[in-house]
Amino acid sequence: MTATYTTRFPLDKFRRLDTPFYYYDLELLRLTLATLLNEAGHDSNFKVHYAVKANANPALLRVIANAGLGADCVSGPEISRAVESGFDPAKIVYAGVGKTDREIITALDHDIFCFNVESEAELEVINQLAADRAKRARVAIRVNPDVGAHTHANITTGLAENKFGISMADLDRVIDLALNLPAIDLVGLHFHIGSQILDMTDFTALCNRINLLQERLDLRGLQLPHINVGGGLGIDYRHPERHPVPDFKAYFDTYRRHLQLRPGQTLHFEIGRAIVAQCGSLVSRVTYVKQGASKQFAILDAGMTDLIRPALYQAFHKIENISNPEAPLEAYDVVGPVCESSDVFGKDVELPATHRGDLILLRSAGAYGEIMASGYNCRPLPLSYTSDSI
Ligand code: LLP
DSSP: OOOOOOOOOOHHHHHTSOSSEEEEOHHHHHHHHHHHHHHHOTTSSEEEEEEGGGOOOHHHHHHHHHTTOEEEESSHHHHHHHHHTTOOGGGEEEOOTTOOHHHHHHHHHHTOSEEEEOOHHHHHHHHHHHHHTTOOEEEEEEEEOOOOOSSOGGGBOOSTTSSSSEEGGGHHHHHHHHHHOTTEEEEEEEOOOBSSBOOHHHHHHHHHHHHHHHHHHHHTTOOOSEEEOOOOBOOOSSOTTTOSSOOHHHHHHHHHHHOOOOTTOEEEEEEOHHHHSTTEEEEEEEEEEEEOSSOEEEEESOOTTTOOHHHHHOOOOOEEEOSSTTSOEEEEEEEOSSSSTTOEEEEEEEEEOOOTTOEEEEOSOTTTTGGGOOOGGGOOOOEEEETTTO
């Protein structure tokens, strides 16, 4: 089931603003959250944590926290930002292969719900820091399930060759350690196979792997209260208008159908992209149109420093000229101003005849856009506006 919704871009207001900037449609974000919560089932044993790494803009965080979601954080500063934005620390999970002592202390001070632990060394450090404070730390062991996701190699995380998690072969030993450390409460297992996943059979494969693992745990008489399956649900980058809200029903139904939870177990999700991607666009202006030997370039004032996904992953973002939507189509290479030949948003993009000063949208940029911006070439970080604040 997909909701129908069309973002309205306030062109008159955009014309008065300096570019580039991110524009977030909070109405679409609210609709996305309402759909997600409906499909997860209110008050069910499905608990959704928003993956803050996808976008930590405080305006968005407040809307997501208000909807009642928990947070999935990967650094101490993310934990602080989430708490400041209204997330309940009792719903914060904290993952990462390289948690520093200072970050672990931040998490302990906030008494977060759970650490997702990625190594034995980390487990021992968390135990020590918790014991020093006369606290107990709840942990889930991150298991590397060796399940591939059919997505870009840079965003696959659940294969044995990736740096994440503890291998199935080492799991029993790490569980023994966790059970024996005095300041550790082992409360769950954590998994994550990758990102921008649209083929539900990838998630089915993860369910099958977890079912086998739970049978192994049954044999040793161990039942953990929580299973965390990470995130990864993809979105439709090609047709943001057709699929403004991701197919949360298919996603949650896959887990309902294929994962055999034990009585009383809660199932946790860490969803980032699917919540925020479609509500965000990067808005920029054409600085120059340049005729090359064999093609023409539309050179934008936004570059890879504002949205790095095309340069880093050859990711597709739909590009639209909203100043002249009715003009006849021509092909352009749409590029940024940064001194790198990878600073390209799209090649041979069909756009209405484009001119200096036209406003250009890069759609579906709400996830891993603003948060991955850099200051390369001494460029300022992009600004942001929301439909509520513009
Ligand atoms: N949980 C864990 C352990 C993760 O590593 C990630 C994402 C998530 C949850 C959230 O995944 P999502 O629901 O957003 O797919 N910068 C890349 C994506 C990197 C994803 C990293 N981990 C991109 O722009 O495509």
